[in-house]
Amino acid sequence: MTYARARPERTRVRLFPQSPMAGQSRLERVELFPRRGEVRPGPEDDRMYVAEAPGKRPYGGDSGRLRFPPYGGAVLAPARPGPDGHFDHLAPGDPGFRQVHLYGCARMALDVWEAYLDRRIPWHFERDFAKLEVLALWDWANAHMGYGYLEAGAYQLDDGGLADYALDFDIVAHEVGHAIMMSFASSFGSPRRTDEYGAFHEASADWAALVASLHFDQAVVDLLEMTRGDLDGINQLTRFAELNAHWQIRVTNNAFTMWDFTAGWKSEHDLALPLIAALYDAFVQVYKTILVRSGAIPPALFDLSEAAEITPGLRGAVSAGFARWYARRPQAFYDALIDAREIAARMLIGLWRIADPGEFSFARLPELLGAVDRRDFGGELYPIVRGCLGRRGIGFVPPGPRLRPDGEDGHAHSVRTAMPD
Known part of the structure; x- marks a missing residue:
């Protein structure tokens, strides 16, 4: 027995x-x-x-x-x-x-x-x-x-x-x-850390929170019901740390690119914005790719949603298309979002394991993500990730100089990294 x-x-x-x-x-x-x-x-x-x-x-x-x-x-x-x-x-x-x-x-x-x-x-x-x-x-x-x-x-x-x-x-x-x-990364309190790693730290912390938030099961259902499966617009995932119905600390799918920082930057939170957005772009593309492969949406709707990134006037047709297909198979959209969440978690962990605080740069980020993708996903995701990084200038547009020292809002050289004697 x-x-x-x-x-x-x-x-x-x-x-x-x-x-x-x-x-x-x-x-x-x-x-x-x-x-x-x-x-x-x-x-x-x-x-x-x-x-x-x-x-x-x-x-x-x-x-x-x-x-x-x-x-x-x-x-x-x-x-x-x-x-x-x-x-x-x-x-x-x-x-x-x-x-x-x-x-x-x-x-x-x-x-x-x-x-x-x-x-x-x-x-x-x-x-x-x-x-x-x-x-x-x-x-x-x-x-x-x-x-x-x-x-x-x-x-x-x-x-x-x-x-x-x-x-x-x-x-x-x-x-x-x-x-x-x-x-x-054993970098706490250590001067051996690049400024760009500080921005990577901020972007990673946002994404650690986003992945964790997708473990609220009812909230995931509510997200899909409110968006009808269309995650390209403003939604609960893209509004980070809401202060009221219209104001939040950050927008995950923001419009910032590395070109916005060629003259310099003041805060690692600001420099993180293009990376936060590029990762969201890739996350949604992976989600939509899973939807296409499962037959939950047609390839034409995927293509239309991508075209709408360049031609905003197409957004209405995209939203209508997602609403129509979501109504047919809502469970498939839920499953695709959970699968995309799991992929994002594995990619983040892979990056955290190999990112060297003393050597990190945005220029090397595509190479690091490619290494994680080859090891964990057989190279399948790199075209998506590389394209999303490239559209934000990550990998070939270096940031300008830091225009002010790290302060209380940073994590590299402030009271946040002070240690007892």
Whole structure:
């Protein structure tokens, strides 16, 4: 006689897949990796602990002195699990919901990438700290990952709304993405790192967040229903870190190219924009290629959608065509999007493994992506990827000089990369 082994019950939380400021997001119940009962009040588990510290200023220089975890100031009462050991009983406005949401975003992002790698991802700060300190702050319009900590702020917008980064999965998963990359490249606090690698770091963190966001199952269904499968326009994937219904921190399918930076650039966030967009272009092309191969759309619709990139007047016909074909086989569109997500994850991991912080340049990026493609996909994806990079000037239009030193918003030489003595 054989006995089926019961699947361990994982800890449940409820998260917004998008910032609630976007006006479209709804809470989705997700299961995190820690088993029910393993997440203690805080929340706290074996990898991280969370607290809400309303009066705290962000870590960094304070009267000429750098500060690091643990934070010893006043914090709000810890969020506690319900009688069943889960945290999904809390709703927006409840005491503790903000801590739970911040924890859930950070933990889910980590879980997604550990599942892809099939291993534990070590923190880059484990020499000094066993766990990541995750703090929810107030009156600070930013979020950052540093040595042993992740902090997310909140601030009042001019229109009266509250931009709460602790409730924004994109932002929190982006910061966790930085930590994941740091576990691949031992470059934290090291001067041996090119400026262009800093931009690559930013683009990769955005894409780490985007891939993780596609693990919200209901949000994926909602995305396809709202777009009718046409992902070329503005949608939930292309709006990164929404601050209200019309304003966001970045647009994934932005119009920037390397030609925009030939005279120079000021921020690695800016220089990352052409790469973020080129990767989105390639992602959507792979998605549409899968749709064609499965018979979900005809090749003519694929060609029309590509022509619309040059002739925007064709967009209406493209949208109508996608709506018509999506109505016939919505499951095929869902499957294609999940397949494209998995391909994007494998390509990112391949890049992170071989990108050398001290040697990286955008000029070498097509070569690096080609190497990953040959090893993992038999060279099948390179024509798509190379074409999308080329249209953005990546690989043959070098950026101009950096026009200002790296500051607080950067990751190479700032308080974000400061380490204890």
